[in-house]
Amino acid sequence: MDAENSLGDTVRAAPELAVTLRVNGVHWELNLDARVTLLDALRERLGLTGTKKGCDQGACGACTVLVDGKRVLSCLMLTATCEGRDVLTIEGLSENETLHRVQEAFVRHDGFQCGFCTPGQIMSAVALLSEGRATSDEDIREFMSGNICRCGAYPNIVAAIRDAAGRGGDAGV
């Protein structure tokens, strides 16, 4: 439906487009508004609400997911650019009922309080480990500084990642 504004312009409906992508191993064929971010597609279209919206401006890290194995801020990524890509969210991290070792370390070290930033923290930490960057506390602090934790669980987050890095052997996802 189109309408006219006072300048005589028409307000057009946003174009819809088809996107095929894989999320946590599942293929999805989506028809959606071209403006929909990957974050909103996950949360509002696919029901994967584990990924959080903390700012919608790429500044807090709560929406961090892995796309083709690399961490991205899903609030800054349009779903339209995800054609054929492979997305991993917090829901896809643990296998069956077994927690990923980073998830398990976050529980053991109390690496969260309200838990809202936690999915993003954990996805960043998983990527950090697979990138081989979690070699010192200083590095962990530096490379995890894109993920804000307003509850202030940072020392415990560092402890959890240090622990997971030590236990890991193969640091891959």
Place this chain on the structure above:
Amino acid sequence: MTVETVRMVGPPVDRVDGPLKVTGAAHYPADFSFPNLAHAVLVQSTVAAGRIRRISTRLAESAPGVLAVITHEIAPRLGRGPTTSLGVAPPPPLQDDRILHHGQHIAVVVAETPEQAAAAVRLLEVDYELTEPLLDLDDPQAERITNPSWRDIHRGDAGAALASAEVRVEATYTTATETNNPLGLFATIAAWEGDTLTVHDTTQWPYNVRATLAAAFGVPEDRVRVIAPFIGGAFGAGLRTWPHVVLAALAARWVNRPVKLVLNRAQMFTSVGYRPSSVQHLKIGATHTGELVALDHESIEPLSLEDNYLEGLTRATPLLYECPNVTTRQRQVRLNVACPTWMRGPGEAPGVYALECILDELAYELNMNPLEVRLRNYAETHPQSGLPWTSKGLRACYEQGAERFGWSRRTAEPRSMREGRMLVGLGMASAYYPYFQFPTQARATLDRAGTALVRSAATDIGTGTYTIMTQVSAEVLGLPIDRVRFELGDTTMPPAPQQGGSNLAASLGSAVHAACMKLVQAFLDVVRDDPGSPVQGCSLEDVTVADGRISRADAPERGEEYTDILERHGLAELTADGESAIRQDLDLAPGIFGAKFAEVHIDPDLGLIRVARIVAAIDGGHILNEKTATSQIIGGTVGGIGMALLEETVSDPRTGRIANATFGDYLVPVNADVPDIEVIFVGEAEPLNPLGVKGVGEIAIVGVAPAIANAVFHATGQRIRSLPITLDQLL
């Protein structure tokens, strides 16, 4: 029955809700959905004062997917929520054409998708009639409120004592506006079915949301259900039921569909409160040997035009030290600003900052160790009432904190300590927060499977309420932790107070304790005349409970399982209710205490400030769970680092627009800003509640900023009397 809750520091049990939180399975308010859900986006004023002459909605209404555009012109009259122990409810939104502050809600757009609603907002045309906004604390046109809560203190004669004091220090401290900025954007999902309303909301007080929405729409309270099992932080911002919550419910009623409304980050700066800025004038008088003879503390803070909030900046000043002559004065100035609210450590975090800094200034004036000045004026009894303290571990906080920190290696002279080329500064401060306990109810049920379900409509904003209440229930009932489920965050459960002011551990803990004790009693009642029971005729004092069994205290081998009793008597379950009641029989004054020690490293050329280390020694009474309590203190300490060095909400002085309403511009501590933080728990069980707890959420932040500010002075010799302290001030 003896209950083993007297250990001073409880076991570091992992959070019971941890697995849900690390897998993305914990559902925060914005994570819920309903069939046929519509999406609402708020429209906010872009001016600070005046009225709306005309708001043109035609184009927005005709935009794709738009279901409604609700403005003051068509909104119904809405009732105001009840006044509570925390004060008045915010005035309801969209009731007239007046603009009282920048960022005020002026419309709500409802559409099929969030994208369509957000796009339609840009099509609204608003014509304002502007008036000159009041934005400056010194504006002579602004209304001034003197002694707003009638709590100004006049003890002795501070004026005369100051005039004759051997040593006098005067200073003015300012603190910046801070925004709570929990990471979770506040969200409300509202769904009506006839006159019944179901709401998922970001709140620290579900029952207050229920009462406010019932009042707004004129429906009975029991027709409103509010659900909040998980909250993405709040730090005080969720203590009031803000206008956007009412608007979400209004939108849902308007379009006759469930509606989801999520604030964006910029809206979080004007819609859910903030810590007001402060100007604090202090005068302190002492003897040459450091005994305080006079304290005078005046505070000035901004307030919105038609709502109420008081920070309580001078509340701790008459209580923290022995001092015969004390005057406190609170002042507020009504401006065209959004209403401020509680933010972690409200009152004390900024108020004790000023007090602890001027005490540090006094110590240098006296050439005395700052810790010694505090010890010399230690208040052995409550200084205002003269009553003994219920318990006070502040001396142990000083001693153990100083020992752990290595305070003795501090050399007195400013700029006298270095590490490499870095200036090193050591600072300390005392901390105090009031003890609160409110009426609370809980219900405990034990079933044939030997599993307990304990419930109350409280919230867990990340403090660990789920976990500590599970522990308390398990301990009182004598069950393994994995046989107990604690549920909260739903107004179909027994009423609980707000999660604020560190009250919930004491309030809810007492209610849960009482409910579980009564549940054990209920089992004893069932077998009172049961000759088949080994505990027949026993009272609570005669039994112990462990591993799901009730046994005779004098003959532990004589006992039976809860489930045996249920089975033998053909019962599916037993239930008991418990209440929190504050003890009235003690003529004692409670308080929560702490001592904070900070080390900063400052680049002498660049002024760059790094916090190197913090030790927090806390008297929080009995600590139920060492792990979650330590996390509380660490978290509050991080908040204190933000307050000291980073956080400042900046408003345009001409327009009232907030200039840094993003996480890119409003700086909060990130991982690399935070050093090792050591936490020590000292003190004794608090006698006012059966668990002996005081609460630790607020005391965690109090004293951190002044310890850092005092360390900055020790490092540099520069006394910066405004927060946040930034490197430009040191150059």
